[in-house]
Amino acid sequence: MDNCIFCKIVSGELPGYKIYEDEYTFAFLDIAKDIDGHTLVVPKKHCRNVLDADDETLAHVAKTIKTVANHYMSLGYDGINILNANEACAQQTVFHLHFHIIPRKNDDGVSAWPKLECATADLEEMWNKLKMI
Numbered sequence: 001m002d003n004c005i006f007c008k009i010v011s012g013e014l015p016g017y018k019i020y021e022d023e024y025t026f027a028f029l030d031i032a033k034d035i036d037g038h039t040l041v042v043p044k045k046h047c048r049n050v051l052d053a054d055d056e057t058l059a060h061v062a063k064t065i066k067t068v069a070n071h072y073m074s075l076g077y078d079g080i081n082i083l084n085a086n087e088a089c090a091q092q093t094v095f096h097l098h099f100h101i102i103p104r105k106n107d108d109g110v111s112a113w114p115k116l117e118c119a120t121a122d123l124e125e126m127w128n129k130l131k132m133i
């Protein structure tokens with residue numbers, strides 16, 4: 001897709017620190033330099049986020065997340081956070097589907113899981129609103 005930075009990294013038009021590639025997916029280092037090893041996994045096919053991705057694309061991305069995460073574990077990491085944002089209000093800033101892989105070490109002091117203390121509704125209220133069955 002024109003003007004999509006992740007499409008341009010996949011095609012080689014923009015540089016990227018490639019970690020892994022297969023027919024459907026691509027993984028590369030995030031340039032944020034916020035956490036060592038911060039990696040992004042994207043589909044080669046452009047889609048905006050999880051909400052509009054077709055099931056096959058999502059399955060390919062999930063497989064690559066697992067492959068890369070297990071590779072990092074084999075290099076000596078102790079755990080992995082997998083993060084994803086969908087739409088601007090959820091803090092998505094690049095609108096090409098991507099998952100963040102954050103390799104973790106015991107006692108690394110990183111807090112990759114935000115402390116959320118914003119709930120106002122009680123559980124029964126939310127259950128009645130959200131349940132699908």
Ligand code: AMP
Nearest residue numbers: 005029030031032084085091092093094
């Ligand atoms: P999100 O906020 O979930 O949409 O994440 C977008 C991520 O893309 C951020 O962590 C950025 O640091 C990263 N990013 C933006 N431009 C590039 C780039 N050219 N190469 C690698 N990562 C990038």
Ligand code: ZN
Nearest residue numbers: 004007046096
């Ligand atoms: Zn794209």
